[in-house]
Amino acid sequence: MALPGRLGTEALLLLLLALQLHFGLVVSMVTKTNLAQDRPEEGESMSHERVKRGWVWNQFFVVEEYTGTEPLYVGKIHSDSDEGDGSIKYTISGEGAGTIFIIDEITGDIHATERLDREEKTFYTLRAQARDRLTDRPLEPESEFIIKVQDINDSEPKFLEGPYIGSVPELSPIGTSVMKVTASDADDPTYGSSARVIYSVLEEEKIFTVDSKTGIIRTAVAELDRETQDRYELVIKATDMAGQMGGLSGSTTVTIVITDVNDSPPRFPQKMYQFSVSESAAVGTPVGRVKAEDADMGENTDMSYLIKDEEGAELFRVSTDGDSQEAIITVRKPLDYENKRTHNVVVEAVNKHVDPRFVDLGSFRDQTIVRVSVTDWDEPPQFRPPAAVLEVQEDARLGALVGVVNAVDPDLDNAPVRYSIDQGTDLENIFNIDSITGALTLGKILDRETAGWHNITVQAVEAGTILG
Numbered sequence: 093m094a095l096p097g098r099l100g101t102e103a104l105l106l107l108l109l110a111l112q113l114h115f116g117l118v119v120s121m122v123t124k125t126n127l128a129q130d131r132p133e134e135g136e137s138m139s140h141e142r143v144k145r146g147w148v149w150n151q152f153f154v155v156e157e158y159t160g161t162e163p164l165y166v167g168k169i170h171s172d173s174d175e176g177d178g179s180i181k182y183t184i185s186g187e188g189a190g191t192i193f194i195i196d197e198i199t200g201d202i203h204a205t206e207r208l209d210r211e212e213k214t215f216y217t218l219r220a221q222a223r224d225r226l227t228d229r230p231l232e233p234e235s236e237f238i239i240k241v242q243d244i245n246d247s248e249p250k251f252l253e254g255p256y257i258g259s260v261p262e263l264s265p266i267g268t269s270v271m272k273v274t275a276s277d278a279d280d281p282t283y284g285s286s287a288r289v290i291y292s293v294l295e296e297e298k299i300f301t302v303d304s305k306t307g308i309i310r311t312a313v314a315e316l317d318r319e320t321q322d323r324y325e326l327v328i329k330a331t332d333m334a335g336q337m338g339g340l341s342g343s344t345t346v347t348i349v350i351t352d353v354n355d356s357p358p359r360f361p362q363k364m365y366q367f368s369v370s371e372s373a374a375v376g377t378p379v380g381r382v383k384a385e386d387a388d389m390g391e392n393t394d395m396s397y398l399i400k401d402e403e404g405a406e407l408f409r410v411s412t413d414g415d416s417q418e419a420i421i422t423v424r425k426p427l428d429y430e431n432k433r434t435h436n437v438v439v440e441a442v443n444k445h446v447d448p449r450f451v452d453l454g455s456f457r458d459q460t461i462v463r464v465s466v467t468d469w470d471e472p473p474q475f476r477p478p479a480a481v482l483e484v485q486e487d488a489r490l491g492a493l494v495g496v497v498n499a500v501d502p503d504l505d506n507a508p509v510r511y512s513i514d515q516g517t518d519l520e521n522i523f524n525i526d527s528i529t530g531a532l533t534l535g536k537i538l539d540r541e542t543a544g545w546h547n548i549t550v551q552a553v554e555a556g557t558i559l560g
């Protein structure tokens with residue numbers, strides 16, 4: 093006979109009825125599970141519809157992970173020429189025949205002797221044969237059949253792709269997608285709900301949600317603040333049986349890193365800073381450093397500094413140390429203690445990369461006062477005027493006054509000045525000078541015909557200074 097699997101649906105129904113008439117070699121798929129599943133409902137008659145649902149005639153079903161001590165009944169093969177007198181010998185061959193699956197030669201009953209695991213092998217292909225016990229002549233053509241291993245829910249969902257690390261910027265709106273997790277379930281996805289997984293959040297469920305179907309993790313609050321907490325450890329659970337009671341579950345930890353946005357303005361910790369610098373300091377000499385604090389990180393703390401007051405900007409320069417983000421204040425113009433001893437320089441800090449989304453959080457700039465005290469430096473006496481041309485008659489007598497030079501100490505203590513002539517410029521000692529008054533007098537008679545000009549150098553030092 094032709095196997096029922098190769099027949100159309102009309103013929104299948106006929107064959108089902110013919111079963112009772114011992115018609116041909118019938119591989120009758122009878123397992124307890126299968127019967128329970130496919131038995132018509134109470135009051136429901138066998139119909140074309142039922143057949144169309146896929147009553148597969150050349151398949152047996154055997155439930156996996158059977159733990160009974162007796163071999164598990166799989167089904168029965170049967171020939172229509174079997175008159176129950178034991179003259180027919182049934183045999184099977186193929187995958188697992190004689191080891192996993194054994195057949196009763198007389199009844200055609202097949203049993204499984206081992207526990208099967210669908211997750212390891214989902215079906216076995218075998219062949220059935222009915223022979224005359226005496227002549228060994230085949231009574232039917234050999235027919236192939238399949239033993240399908242039927243799933244039970246014995247595999248829990250597993251997260252296989254960890255570690256799971258995602259990130260989301262602070263202050264993101266509620267519902268911002270962070271990342272997606274997926275759990276795998278080794279059970280049969282086409283049968284029941286054994287592999288139907290839903291997701292839930294076990295920890296930090298107030299802060300994040302997970303879509304129960306897709307596994308997409310989203311923010312549940314809008315106030316995530318990196319400056320308060322910069323990472324969260326979520327526990328995500330996956331449960332099979334679509335989350336129903338008795339489902340199996342697995343969980344994983346997901347780390348979510350909160351990334352920075354520029355929501356913290358720069359702030360000087362002090363309203364005023366004090367430095368001092370000598371009036372002798374050269375242009376470019378550093379006066380001091382100040383720093384505005386910024387709770388953000390990375391480029392959100394990048395700072396520009398400016399001097400806001402006019403006088404301060406004329407005398408000082410401010411630049412930014414790129415590594416520390418400190419302000420470096422340097423001398424821009426020579427300072428003068430005698431002119432002004434204290435400068436109040438207004439320094440402003442401003443974030444370089446202001447995010448327009450957060451400007452309403454407040455001003456991203458701050459000011460402080462840098463008070464610079466100029467310290468005195470002991471300056472040498474200065475001649476006023478710095479050079480002089482003095483005239484004298486050639487017939488002037490010895491000791492006659494040629495002129496008076498004048499030098500003063502520019503320092504506040506205004507030390508007394510002492511004068512002397514540089515001997516190298518007056519080798520013949522023609523001139524004398526009064527060390528206290530600066531009065532130059534003639535030490536020799538002059539002769540205009542010998543020398544019309546005398547260039548001499550007068551030194552002035554503060555009293556008490558030892559000349560080198």
Ligand SMILES: [Ca+2]
Pocket residue numbers: 156210211243244245246247278279280
């Ligand atoms: Ca399973």
Ligand SMILES: [Ca+2]
Pocket residue numbers: 245246247248249277278279286287332333340
């Ligand atoms: Ca499962």
Ligand SMILES: [Ca+2]
Pocket residue numbers: 354355356357358386387388392393443
């Ligand atoms: Ca900032």
Ligand SMILES: [Ca+2]
Pocket residue numbers: 262318319352353354355356387388389392
């Ligand atoms: Ca921030």
